[in-house]
């Protein structure tokens with residue numbers, strides 16, 4: 001009996017939705033079991049195929065409930081000072097996002113509030129936002145900088161992001177978004193700010209281990225493809241992966257640029273054209289769909305879902321949680337919106353918040369349930385996978401496991 005498996009945790013009688021299906025289906029096992037050892041999935045299969053003599057330190061009976069990979073929010077800006085509900089009111093009265101940005105509001109107002117906040121107060125304000133995501137079964141969160149726009153303030157944001165991960169016992173991946181907006185002290189010198197970001201801020205923050213990826217905002221109210229190319233060249237020299245806010249408000253051909261640098265993802269994409277889709281398909285760059293921003297800005301132009309699907313571009317879905325364009329605190333609601341507003345199927349939306357979100361972060365150890373993967377899993381008070389996209393709001397989570405352990409942080 002010496003080769004009978006021994007597990008730290010054995011989940012029994014689960015309706016497993018592995019999302020590990022090359023055809024793009026749910027990858028379901030109706031009455032499944034999963035054995036975990038040392039934080040990883042050691043065995044997965046039909047319950048009645050469990051090897052004889054299996055021993056487990058702890059057994060959790062799922063009673064037929066749905067089990068999925070932990071959700072992954074691969075695009076957030078959840079660390080910031082202040083709130084911008086006033087801009088919500090202005091937009092309801094007819095002002096556009098661009099009008100507000102040009103008048104000195106928008107990102108600039110979050111920059112002022114973020115610069116004024118010390119590390120502890122930034123942490124305290126971000127914590128409940130991160131917890132909201134956790135309540136939806138999120139086990140990995142990407143967090144961007146980009147409201148500091150000077151070295152010390154960007155560092156403070158990234159340190160807070162790391163601290164949130166440690167405090168909550170989840171994975172946090174950081175993206176440096178220095179080229180998010182132009183800080184007032186460089187108002188007449190956009191290229192000077194690009195140099196500051198490329199030559200000083202990025203190398204310093206990367207050397208401190210605070211940067212997992214490099215992002216930028218490619219837009220006529222932000223930075224041009226030529227400026228972003230300089231940043232991406234620096235990222236390449238530092239061996240850091242890149243991603244990009246691309247084609248959100250207009251077509252700047254940002255998706256082709258990030259694909260040229262073998263980028264992890266191009267995000268937003270409402271104004272993406274056929275050539276951009278083709279570049280992403282060639283490079284394997286993930287399309288990160290952000291229906292929260294589409295909804296909040298009352299955008300009418302949708303990302304080209306049919307073309308992305310036809311060309312086999314993997315589609316992820318994220319909250320874009322930020323104070324301006326997407327004050328959205330639920331990834332499951334983002335998945336619902338991706339179906340209702342963009343026309344994804346529930347299977348696509350679920351892959352979008354798991355397997356494809358992992359890929360958008362360059363992580364190959366999570367997002368699907370299979371032997372060898374991290375044991376990040378959610379047990380839901382739901383019986384069919386489509387339900388996870390169908391309910392609008394509410395709390396469907398029964399239990400969350402991070403690396404095989406019940407998550408702390410509530």
Ligand code: DI6
Pocket residue numbers: 106107110180217245248293320322323324325326
């Ligand atoms: N696109 C967005 O939707 C957010 N950033 C970006 O590049 C908006 C950020 C904000 O308005 O604070």
Ligand code: FE
Pocket residue numbers: 075077245320322
């Ligand atoms: Fe964003």
